[in-house]
Amino acid sequence: xxxxxxxxxxxxxxxxxxxxxxxxxxxxxxxxxxxxxxxxxxxxxxxxxxxxxxxxxxxxxxxxxxxxxxxxxxxxxxxxxxxxxxxxxxxxxxxxxxxxxxxxxxxxxxxxxxxxxxxxxxxxxxxxxxxxxxxxxxxxxxxxxxxxxxxxxxxxxxxxxxxxxxxxxxxxxxxxxxxxxxxxxxxxxxxxxxxxxxxxxxxxxxxxxxxxxxxxxxxxxxxxxxxxxxxxxxxxxxxxxxxxxxxxxxxxxxxxxxxxxxxxxxxxxxxxxxxxxxxxxxxxxxxxxxxxxxxxxxxxxxxxxxxxxxxxxxxxxxxxxxxxxxxxxxxxxxxxxxxxxxxxxxxxxxxxxxxxxxxxxxxxxxxxxxxxxxxxxxxxxxxxxxxxxxxxxxxxxxxxxxxxxxxxxxxxxxxxxxxxxxxxxxxxxxxxxxxxxxxxxx
Amino acid sequence: xxxxxxxxxxxxxxxxxxxxxxxxxxxxxxxxxxxxxxxxxxxxxxxxxxxxxxxxxxxxxxxxxxxxxxxxxxxxxxxxxxxxxxxxxxxxxxxxxxxxxxxxxxxxxxxxxxxxxxxxxxxxxxxxxxxxxxxxxxxxxxxxxxxxxxxxxxxxxxxxxxxxxxxxxxxxxxxxxxxxxxxxxxxxxxxxxxxxxxxxxxxxxxxxxxxxxxxxxxxxxxxxxxxxxxxxxxxxxxxxxxxxxxxxxxxxxxxxxxxxxxxx
Numbered sequence: 284x285x286x287x288x289x290x291x292x293x294x295x296x297x298x299x300x301x302x303x304x305x306x307x308x309x310x311x312x313x314x315x316x317x318x319x320x321x322x323x324x325x326x327x328x329x330x331x332x333x334x335x336x337x338x339x340x341x342x343x344x345x346x347x348x349x350x351x352x353x354x355x356x357x358x359x360x361x362x363x364x365x366x367x368x369x370x371x372x373x374x375x376x377x378x379x380x381x382x383x384x385x386x387x388x389x390x391x392x393x394x395x396x397x398x399x400x401x402x403x404x405x406x407x408x409x410x411x412x413x414x415x416x417x418x419x420x421x422x423x424x425x426x427x428x429x430x431x432x433x434x435x436x437x438x439x440x441x442x443x444x445x446x447x448x449x450x451x452x453x454x455x456x457x458x459x460x461x462x463x464x465x466x467x468x469x470x471x472x473x474x475x476x477x478x479x480x481x482x483x484x485x486x487x488x489x490x491x492x493x494x495x496x497x498x499x500x501x502x503x504x505x506x507x508x509x510x511x512x513x514x515x516x517x518x519x520x521x522x523x524x525x526x527x528x529x530x531x532x533x534x535x536x537x538x539x540x541x542x543x544x545x546x547x548x549x550x551x552x553x554x555x556x557x558x559x560x561x562x563x564x565x566x567x568x569x570x571x572x573x574x575x576x577x578x579x580x581x582x583x584x585x586x587x588x589x590x591x592x593x594x595x596x597x598x599x600x601x602x603x604x605x606x607x608x609x610x611x612x613x614x615x616x617x618x619x620x621x622x623x624x625x626x627x628x629x630x631x632x633x634x635x636x637x638x639x640x641x642x643x644x645x646x647x648x649x650x651x652x653x654x655x656x657x658x659x660x661x662x663x664x665x666x667x668x669x670x671x672x673x674x675x676x677x678x679x680x681x682x683x684x685x686x687x688x689x690x691x692x693x694x695x696x697x698x699x700x701x702x703x704x705x706x707x708x709x710x711x712x713x714x715x716x717x718x719x720x721x722x723x724x725x
Numbered sequence: 726x727x728x729x730x731x732x733x734x735x736x737x738x739x740x741x742x743x744x745x746x747x748x749x750x751x752x753x754x755x756x757x758x759x760x761x762x763x764x765x766x767x768x769x770x771x772x773x774x775x776x777x778x779x780x781x782x783x784x785x786x787x788x789x790x791x792x793x794x795x796x797x798x799x800x801x802x803x804x805x806x807x808x809x810x811x812x813x814x815x816x817x818x819x820x821x822x823x824x825x826x827x828x829x830x831x832x833x834x835x836x837x838x839x840x841x842x843x844x845x846x847x848x849x850x851x852x853x854x855x856x857x858x859x860x861x862x863x864x865x866x867x868x869x870x871x872x873x874x875x876x877x878x879x880x881x882x883x884x885x886x887x888x889x890x891x892x893x894x895x896x897x898x899x900x901x902x903x904x905x906x907x908x909x910x911x912x913x914x915x916x917x918x919x920x921x922x923x924x925x926x927x928x929x930x931x932x933x934x935x936x937x938x939x940x941x942x943x944x945x946x947x948x949x950x951x952x953x954x955x956x957x958x959x960x961x962x963x964x965x966x967x968x969x970x971x972x973x974x975x976x977x978x979x980x981x982x983x984x985x986x987x988x989x
Contacts, residue, residue, distance in 0.1 A: 313868050
C-alpha cells in the first residue's frame with residue numbers, strides 16, 4: 284500500500300523552504316503521496332527519514348523461509364474473510380536433547396509417521412524443534428545431528444548458548460534451519476551467527492516493549508531474517524501478544540514487528556495443548572512448537588489449519604465421485620447434483636432425511652451451484668453422461684432412473700437420449716426432496 | 726453512512742419563530758421526527774434568527790430541549806465558537822463541531838475545544854479566500870486539517886472533511902471536483918479522516934431537488950462519503966443511503982435492509 288500524505292509529512296523537515304519546488308512541506312508531502320514529486324528534490328530530508336519512507340512501502344510482514352519449503356509470515360489481513368491467510372502455520376514437534384539416544388530415535392520415528400490422508404488431501408507435519416536442555420553443548424550438537432539424519436523435515440535449533448548453537452548449526456547449515464533464541468543478552472553473537480550462515484533467527488524478549496527494543500537493535504546489525512517470540516507462555520498472554528503484533532505490523536506498519544511470530548504450547552495435558560495450539564493457528568502464529576506427537580492429537584489440529592487457510596473467495600468443493608447415503612442396494616434411487624459443497628450438503632441432508640438409502644453423484648462444476656453451473660455450461664447432459672459412466676452407477680443399481688434438480692428440467696430430454704436412462708425431474712429446491720421421495724419413490 | 730438531520734435550523738420559519746419565542750415544541754417535534762426518519766445525528770443551527778449576543782444562551786437552550794426528547798448525538802452548527810462551546814458543555818453525548826475552515830486562527834480555537842469536550846470536527850476545505858474550484862486545492866486544505874488533527878491529537882475518525890458542494894445550477898463544475906476530492910481525502914492518512922457533505926446545497930434553487938440530492942448522494946457515497954447533513958425525512962433519499970451501504974458491502978445484506986438501516 285502506498286504511503287499516506289500524513290505519514291510522509293511527518294518524516295519531512297518542515298522547513299517550508301520551497302527548495303523542492305513546492306511552496307510548503309505539507310504540499311510536498313501530498314505531491315509525493317500522489318506520485319507527482321520525488322523525495323530527492325528535498326535537500327534537507329535525513330537518511331533516517333528516507334529509510335523510514337522506503338521501508339514503509341515494503342510488505343507489512345516479511346516472508347521468512349527456512350528448512351524444507353517452510354514459509355512464515357507474508358500475511359496481509361487480520362481476518363481471513365477480508366482476503367485470505369496465505370501461509371499455513373508451520374507445525375514443529377519438540378525434541379529435547381536431554382532424551383536418551385533411543386528416545387530421540389523413537390520420537391523422530393513417530394514424527395515421521397505423522398502422515399494423514401483425509402477427504403482427498405494429504406497432511407504431514409512440517410518440522411522438528413531440537414531444544415537444548417541438557418546443558419551440554421556436545422550433546423545438543425549430537426542430537427541435532429541425529430534428528431537431521433533421521434528426517435528430511437524442516438529443523439528448528441533452539442539454544443540460548445551461541446557456542447552450542449554454532450556447533451550444531453554449522454554442519455547443518457545447508458538444511459537452512461531456523462535458529463534461536465537471540466535475547467537481549469546474546470543477540471549480537473546470535474544474529475551474527477545467523478547472518479554468517481544465512482539462516483533466520485528467533486528474537487525473544489519478555490513483552491512487546493522489550494521485543495521492540497530487541498528488534499531495533501537486531502536490525503541495526505544489518506540483518507533482517509527474523510522470527511519474533513514475545514516470550515509469553517500463558518495462552519491468554521500469547522493470544523494478546525499475537526494479536527498486537529499482527530495488528531501493529533499491518534495497521535500501523537510498525538517495522539520492528541514486521542516479522543512472523545512463533546508460539547510455544549505450554550499445557551502439559553495433550554488435549555489442552557491441542558486446544559491451545561488451535562488458538563494460535565487461528566490467531567496469527569506463523570509457527571507453533573508442540574510437545575505431543577500422537578496421531579490422534581495432531582490430526583484435528585492439521586484439519587483446523589487446512590480449513591482456516593483455505594481461500595474464502597474460492598468455493599469449497601466436494602469430491603466429484605459417487606457418494607452413498609445409508610445402506611445402499613440395487614434399488615436405491617440415484618440423484619445428480621453439483622460438487623459445490625453448499626449445494627451438495629443441502630441435497631445430502633435432505634436425502635438422508637428421506638430415510639431411503641440413495642446414491643448421489645456430484646458433477647464437477649468447479650464448485651458452482653446448479654444454476655450457476657448450468658448458466659456457465661458446466662452442467663450439461665454430455666458431461667453428466669460421462670460422469671455417470673465413470674462412476675460405474677450402471678453396475679450398482681438395476682433400475683435406470685436419474686433424478687435431476689428441478690431447475691435444470693430442460694436438460695432431461697438430451698440426458699435421456701445420451702444415457703438411455705429415464706430422467707426424473709426432481710423438485711427445484713432440495714427442501715422438496717422429502718415429499719418428492721414419498722410420492723415418487725414410496 | 727451517517728445521516729446528520731438538517732431540519733433544526735433557524736433559517737426555517739418554524740424553528741426561527743421557536744427560537745424567538747423560546748418555544749421548544751417545533752424543535753422537539755423535528756428532533757423526534759428526524760430520528761424516526763433515520764437520522765444518526767441532529768444538526769443544530771440557530772441561523773440568523775436571533776441576535777449574535779443571544780446565541781450563546783440560545784445554543785445551550787436548544788441542546789437542552791432537544792435532549793429532553795431525543796438521545797441522538799448533536800452536530801453544533803455555528804460560526805460563533807462561544808455558542809458552540811456553550812452547547813458542548815451541556816451535550817450528554819459526544820458532539821460534532823460544525824465547522825472549522827483551514828485557517829490557523831480558527832484551528833487553534835476549534836481543535837483544542839474538540840479535544841476538551843471529546844467532540845468531532847467538521848473541517849471545511851476552504852480558507853479566508855473562499856472555496857477553491859479544483860479538487861487539488863480542496864485536498865490541500867484537507868491535508869492542512871489532517872495535519873492539525875495529528876498535531877492536536879484528534880482521532881482521524883473524529884475529523885470529518887467537508888469538500889463543500891455548491892449548487893449545481895450556478896456552480897456545476899464543482900460537483901465532479903468534490904467527488905474527486907472525496908476519493909483523495911481517503912488517501913491522506915491511515916486511518917483516513919471521514920468525509921461529510923452539506924448535501925442539500927447541491928440542489929439549491931433547482932427544480933426536482935430531491936432527484937438531484939439523491940443522485941448526488943449515491944455518487945458521493947461511491948467516492949467514499951461517510952456522512953451527509955441532509956433531509957432525514959426524505960424517504961427516497963434515506964433509501965439511497967441504505968442501499969448504497971449494501972452495495973458497498975458495508976452492511977450485511979438482508980431483504981429487510983431498508984428497515985434495518987432505519988432501526989439503528
